[in-house]
Amino acid sequence: MTNKNKVALITGATSGIGRATAQEFAKHGIHLVICGRRQERLDSLKATLSKETEIYTLNFDVRDRAQTLEAIAGLPDAFKTIDILINNAGNAHGLDPIQTGDLDDWDAMMDINVKGLLYVSKAIIPGMTARQSGHIINIGSSAGKEVYPNGNVYCGSKHAVLAITEGMRIDLNPFGIKVGAINPGLVETEFSEVRFKGDAKADAVYKGYKALQPEDVADVIYFAISRPAHVNIADVLMFCTAQANSTLVKKEL
Ligand code: NDP
Ligand code: 8X3
Numbered sequence: 001m002t003n004k005n006k007v008a009l010i011t012g013a014t015s016g017i018g019r020a021t022a023q024e025f026a027k028h029g030i031h032l033v034i035c036g037r038r039q040e041r042l043d044s045l046k047a048t049l050s051k052e053t054e055i056y057t058l059n060f061d062v063r064d065r066a067q068t069l070e071a072i073a074g075l076p077d078a079f080k081t082i083d084i085l086i087n088n089a090g091n092a093h094g095l096d097p098i099q100t101g102d103l104d105d106w107d108a109m110m111d112i113n114v115k116g117l118l119y120v121s122k123a124i125i126p127g128m129t130a131r132q133s134g135h136i137i138n139i140g141s142s143a144g145k146e147v148y149p150n151g152n153v154y155c156g157s158k159h160a161v162l163a164i165t166e167g168m169r170i171d172l173n174p175f176g177i178k179v180g181a182i183n184p185g186l187v188e189t190e191f192s193e194v195r196f197k198g199d200a201k202a203d204a205v206y207k208g209y210k211a212l213q214p215e216d217v218a219d220v221i222y223f224a225i226s227r228p229a230h231v232n233i234a235d236v237l238m239f240c241t242a243q244a245n246s247t248l249v250k251k252e253l
Pocket of ligand 1: 011012013014015016017018035036037038060061062063088089090091092112139140141142183184185186187188189190191192194
């Protein structure tokens, strides 16, 4: 199915999976609303991708409900009709046992990964239901299917993303809106730098094996949005070959 000239809004487009998805979508002529908090990165991505498609940047923090709703409501006419929503913004904050976990980390993960995804969706779904068309892809995680040691709250936030995805698919079914989740395992992005707050521990996470690259996930996202109208990719779990599950990764050190 051609998506040329459709409009996609991608949260977390300043880095990693979101940026790779913007790059992939641009190749196919999809018009893009790229979102994030780091304006200089949005500007530089816009400068590059404008050679291929129409780009609009939106700077907001998904934790801020009013800012999120206002930013999306204020989109110019050419970008207002969102056909495809990629709910990708999110991160892990910390990797601590529940008894010593940091409350600010917990707030960040629940506020960004769960509530932020809901705020963005709330701003966009009414347009989709009115038009009786649309496609929403939520970026979950293998951590949404399996809990691992010290993953407690991050895993909880991603389990919530999967439950919300299923709820969206049920409630939006009468409107013909597609909803699905793409759930990667380890992907080499800035994810671990954020999780470990710049600590050197982050360097070890992707050493000794070939992790998924953000482009690998973007490929699958594009595959999902380019199926025929009657096909909905509801749920994908993807790992790099070296990873068998959340705790078993074959490393050569
Ligand atoms: P990155 O850290 O590379 O990218 C995270 C993106 O989220 C950035 O663009 C960042 O933009 C945005 N973001 C973070 N917090 C906020 C906020 N408060 N408001 C708005 N935007 C925000 O990580 P990934 O690309 O790896 O992560 C993308 C998604 O993929 C996340 O949902 C993550 O949980 C999921 N995932 C990642 C895996 C991995 O191993 N890397 C595996 C499975 C799932 P900015 O800072 O500019 O606001
Ligand atoms: C990111 C993958 O294994 O670090 O969601 O939780 S993991």
